[in-house]
Amino acid sequence: MNRYLPLALLAFGILAFATLMLVIAPGVQIARHSVPPQLEPYTEQQARGRAQYVGLGCVYCHSQQPRSPDQAPDGERGWGRPAVAADYVYDQPHQLGTMRTGPDLLNVGARLPSEAWQLTHLYQPRAIFGWSVMPAYPFLFEIKPAAEPGDTVVVLPEAFAPEAGVVVARQEALDLTAYLLSLDRTYPAPADALRDEGYATMESGS
Amino acid sequence: MTRKPTSSDHIVDEKFEPWERNGRMPLPVVWVAVALAIWGTGTLLTTSGGAPETAVEAAVQQDRPVDAPDSGAALFAANCATCHQPNGSGVRLAVPPLRGSEFPAQGPELVANVLLRGIDGPIRVDGHDYDGHMPSFSAAFGDAEIAELASYVAATFGDRDDGVDTATVADLRARAVGQGTWSGGEALAAAYPGLPPQPAFSSASVTPVSADVSALIFEGRDDVWACASCHGDLGQGVENTPRLSGLSADYIAKQLRDFQTGTRANEHMSFVAKGLTEADIAGLGAYYAGLSVPSTAAPILGGDLKRGETLALVGDWDLGVPACFSCHGPSGFGVAPNFPALSAQQAPYTASQLAAWAGGHRANSPLSLMDQISKGLSTDDRRAVADYLASLPAVPAGSTGAVAKEGDGHDL
Numbered sequence: 341m342n343r344y345l346p347l348a349l350l351a352f353g354i355l356a357f358a359t360l361m362l363v364i365a366p367g368v369q370i371a372r373h374s375v376p377p378q379l380e381p382y383t384e385q386q387a388r389g390r391a392q393y394v395g396l397g398c399v400y401c402h403s404q405q406p407r408s409p410d411q412a413p414d415g416e417r418g419w420g421r422p423a424v425a426a427d428y429v430y431d432q433p434h435q436l437g438t439m440r441t442g443p444d445l446l447n448v449g450a451r452l453p454s455e456a457w458q459l460t461h462l463y464q465p466r467a468i469f470g471w472s473v474m475p476a477y478p479f480l481f482e483i484k485p486a487a488e489p490g491d492t493v494v495v496l497p498e499a500f501a502p503e504a505g506v507v508v509a510r511q512e513a514l515d516l517t518a519y520l521l522s523l524d525r526t527y528p529a530p531a532d533a534l535r536d537e538g539y540a541t542m543e544s545g546s
Numbered sequence: 547m548t549r550k551p552t553s554s555d556h557i558v559d560e561k562f563e564p565w566e567r568n569g570r571m572p573l574p575v576v577w578v579a580v581a582l583a584i585w586g587t588g589t590l591l592t593t594s595g596g597a598p599e600t601a602v603e604a605a606v607q608q609d610r611p612v613d614a615p616d617s618g619a620a621l622f623a624a625n626c627a628t629c630h631q632p633n634g635s636g637v638r639l640a641v642p643p644l645r646g647s648e649f650p651a652q653g654p655e656l657v658a659n660v661l662l663r664g665i666d667g668p669i670r671v672d673g674h675d676y677d678g679h680m681p682s683f684s685a686a687f688g689d690a691e692i693a694e695l696a697s698y699v700a701a702t703f704g705d706r707d708d709g710v711d712t713a714t715v716a717d718l719r720a721r722a723v724g725q726g727t728w729s730g731g732e733a734l735a736a737a738y739p740g741l742p743p744q745p746a747f748s749s750a751s752v753t754p755v756s757a758d759v760s761a762l763i764f765e766g767r768d769d770v771w772a773c774a775s776c777h778g779d780l781g782q783g784v785e786n787t788p789r790l791s792g793l794s795a796d797y798i799a800k801q802l803r804d805f806q807t808g809t810r811a812n813e814h815m816s817f818v819a820k821g822l823t824e825a826d827i828a829g830l831g832a833y834y835a836g837l838s839v840p841s842t843a844a845p846i847l848g849g850d851l852k853r854g855e856t857l858a859l860v861g862d863w864d865l866g867v868p869a870c871f872s873c874h875g876p877s878g879f880g881v882a883p884n885f886p887a888l889s890a891q892q893a894p895y896t897a898s899q900l901a902a903w904a905g906g907h908r909a910n911s912p913l914s915l916m917d918q919i920s921k922g923l924s925t926d927d928r929r930a931v932a933d934y935l936a937s938l939p940a941v942p943a944g945s946t947g948a949v950a951k952e953g954d955g956h957d958l
Contacts, residue, residue, distance in 0.1 A: 408848075409929065415847040416897040416929065418786030451785040454775030456766055457814070469813045497769055497817065526785070 373426050378527035381430050382519070389519025392512055393435065396477070403437035404446040404523070420447030420526055424533035427525045442474055449524040458517045459494045459509050467500040480513035618698020621691060625683070626699075628859065629876040634703050637876055642671035642678065650704030652738050657704075658696035658715050660734070661687070662722045666838070667730020668745040675745055678730055681939035684722065685840075689715040759829030762822075770821045773830065776814070780839040786894040791839040792940060795831030796883030801910075802827045810910040841890035841940040845933035847897055850926065854934025857927060858888075865922035870931065873915070878935055884912050889938035896932035901925075 382390060393399075406414040408422040415421065423446055428434045452458065457468075463481050465472035485505045487493045492514060494507040501507070509517075623632065629641045636643030644650055649671065650657055664682030668675060687695070689712045697709040728734050731744030755763075764779075766772035776787050783789035790798065804810035805819035822830075845851060856862070858878065861869040871878060873885050880887030888896065902908035903920035911917060923931070 413897075413901075413925065416786075416894055416901060416932075418894040418898065420785065421846055447785065451787065452776065453778075453784065454771050456771040456775055460771070468817055493768075495766060495769060495771055497820075 370425055373530070373532060375429050376426050376527060376530055379427070379429065379525070380522075382522060385515050385518045386522045387519075389515035389517065389522075392480075392516040393519055396516075398445070399435045399437045401437075401439055401441035401474070402443065402445045403440050404431075404435045404444065405437070406444050406446055414444060417443070418447075418451045419444045420450065421529060423525065424529045426530060426533055445520070445523055446525055447523060449521040450526045453521060455492075455517050455521065456495050458520055459492065459513060460496060462513055462516065463494050463496070463507060464500045467497055477513070480510055480516065481507050482510055484508050618694040618696075618701075621687075621695045622698055622702075624855075625686075626695075628871060629879075631876075636671075641876060642669060642674075642676045644699060644703040647671045647703065648740075648742055649734070650700045650702075651706060652704070652740050653706050653708060654693075654696040654700035654710035655714065655718070656734070656738050657699045658692050658710055658718055659722070659737075660728065661692050661696060662715075662719055663725060664727040665730065665734075666727040667732070667747045669731035669734075670742065670744050671731075680727075682727060683939070684719060686939065689713075689719060692719075755829050755833045756825075759826060759833060762826060763830070763833065767821065770818050773818075778842075781834045781837050782839050782842045783892045783895065784842070785892060786898050787892070788895040789839075789843065789891050790834040791837035792880070792887050792890075793834055794880060794882035794886065795828070795835040797880075797886045798831040798834055799827045800883070802830065804910045810908060839940060841936075841938070843890050843892045843936035845893055845937045847893050847929040847933050849893075849897075849929035849931070849933035851930065851934050851937060853927065854930035854932070857923075857931045858934055862922075862927075865927075867919050867922045867927075870935070878938055888935045890940035891932075891935055893929075893932040893936035896935055897928045900928040900932070904928075 405423045406419045406421065409415050427446065428436075459481075461468055462477045464476045464478070465474040466476070481494060483502045483505050484491070487506050487508060492509040494509060496507060630636055630644050631641075634644035636645075649660070660680060662682065662684045665678040665680040667678055669678035670676075683692070693710050693712045693715045696715070700706040701709070730747040731741070732747045735741040735744045761767070762770065763773045766775065773790075774781075777783055777790050778787075781790035801810060802815075802819050802822060805812060805815040806822070808816065857867065858870040861867045861872070870888060873881065874888050875881045875885065878888035899908060900916075900920045900923060903911065903916045904923070906917075909917060920928070
């Protein structure tokens with residue numbers, strides 16, 4: 341080991357280069373892009389719902405990143421246009437996810453805008469989709485003998501309704517639903533947006 | 547510098563450290579490296595030209611009015627001929643003719659006015675009465691395009707060569723703000739005295755929906771979600787939730803019954819439909835058939851709009867696919883009871899239904915017509931035709947209007 345200095349310099353150089361290309365350059369690239377005017381920050385309730393989303397581990401089965409038409413038929417599925425970096429500006433940490441055991445949720449608020457539907461589905465997914473593998477979340481709800489004023493009663497078919505009383509959404513369920521309904525990135529992507537190009541660029545030859 | 551061992555040096559130096567002089571790089575490796583560098587630079591230069599543009603954006607831009615307007619003839623062929631026919635003869639009993647009509651003969655200003663505001667009401671053209679439903683093109687065209695188109699229509703079908711300029715159209719547009727559509731020929735005749743007598747406009751055709759059905763649409767029931775909570779307050783739909791307004795009552799009723807019996811499979815709608823009575827179904831059909839709502843759909847799937855237009859207008863007989871409009875009516879306005887309106891339908895919904903027919907997940911088309919057609923279409927074709935249909939103006943309301951109380955839900 342008689343060339344300690346060149347070795348140290350080289351190691352430092354590699355680290356510096358990696359930091360420049362993987363951290364600083366993307367940071368500069370993203371910082372140049374403005375926030376889409378149609379994208380609203382989360383309200384307090386939506387932020388609480390987001391914490392529920394994170395806490396319940398929804399990200400393990402649901403992605404939040406619709407892909408380009410060249411990679412998957414996400415558009416036909418109603419999952420929305422390919423996501424761009426600016427869509428996640430208020431998401432820290434982002435909930436991109438890698439698994440698609442369930443559908444993509446980045447535009448679920450546009451696709452399924454019904455609060456009543458969301459509550460039924462959270463209480464018992466099998467009430468709607470007999471084949472669903474999504475866990476039920478009954479602990480976000482409570483069974484009351486009768487609904488009190490201000491209560492949100494869950495719409496349920498007879499087979500899934502309790503024998504007596506009604507199912508009422510707890511605050512946690514309402515928060516989570518508010519967050520899900522806020523997931524709507526259907527506004528047009530800004531012209532200068534950083535996006536998932538898929539193979540479109542190569543195929544169109546531009 | 548370490549001492550070099552020599553042949554005469556029999557005693558090996560214990561401090562000796564082996565080393566090697568830098569050998570020369572083999573020449574072929576240099577050639578390969580140079581070739582790769584040239585290829586890489588070339589690829590970088592050829593693929594990084596300007597801002598990359600996705601197919602989606604390109605499709606949206608095609609639809610946008612450009613600064614230099616197309617000629618009137620091209621605009622007519624692309625936008626008017628699907629209903630009024632290329633020779634302006636119209637469709638008997640459904641779409642008034644332009645050839646032989648008194649209206650273009652009144653001059654290009656009237657034509658521009660109709661293009662800007664649309665018509666909703668009875669109209670008498672060349673001695674025949676029509677249920678006039680012309681969509682407004684004010685959002686689709688700029689002033690220059692309306693001027694080109696109006697001048698062309700007046701010159702071709704009304705022998706009026708005086709033309710109209712962009713400034714006049716801008717003035718007409720400013721005056722049309724907040725005016726809504728022309729209520730039939732009567733309103734036009736009041737503004738343009740040269741027109742022949744027109745049938746009287748009556749707004750009495752509005753039939754209110756029952757309180758039960760209104761509650762079902764906007765509030766839901768114990769075991770049914772509100773229709774409007776997914777399909778929107780005006781039945782405009784979103785993503786793969788379909789637009790309902792303007793579909794014929796019979797078509798809506800048939801689909802609801804098919805959901806009830808399981809002939810058409812959709813988990814959400816089966817959940818909803820099983821709780822509906824026949825009276826509910828009839829009321830819902832009448833309500834949505836009578837709604838006239840501007841299009842909220844857009845070509846968002848990145849499909850090829852030109853290809854979609856070809857499929858809709860002439861089909862592709864190499865694939866065994868007839869023109870959409872040959873059954874679904876001019877401009878996809880729908881032909882009751884079996885052929886639903888296609889224009890302004892949400893593109894993801896249209897594309898997903900075509901895929902469902904092709905894959906056998908939807909099988910309630912009369913005579914299995916759509917099954918065969920969908921199988922002939924490739925994924926790109928389905929996307930193209932769905933995008934093209936989403937770019938068309940909304941279907942005009944049916945003649946039996948209905949009014950329900952609007953809920954407190956979301957706006958458009």
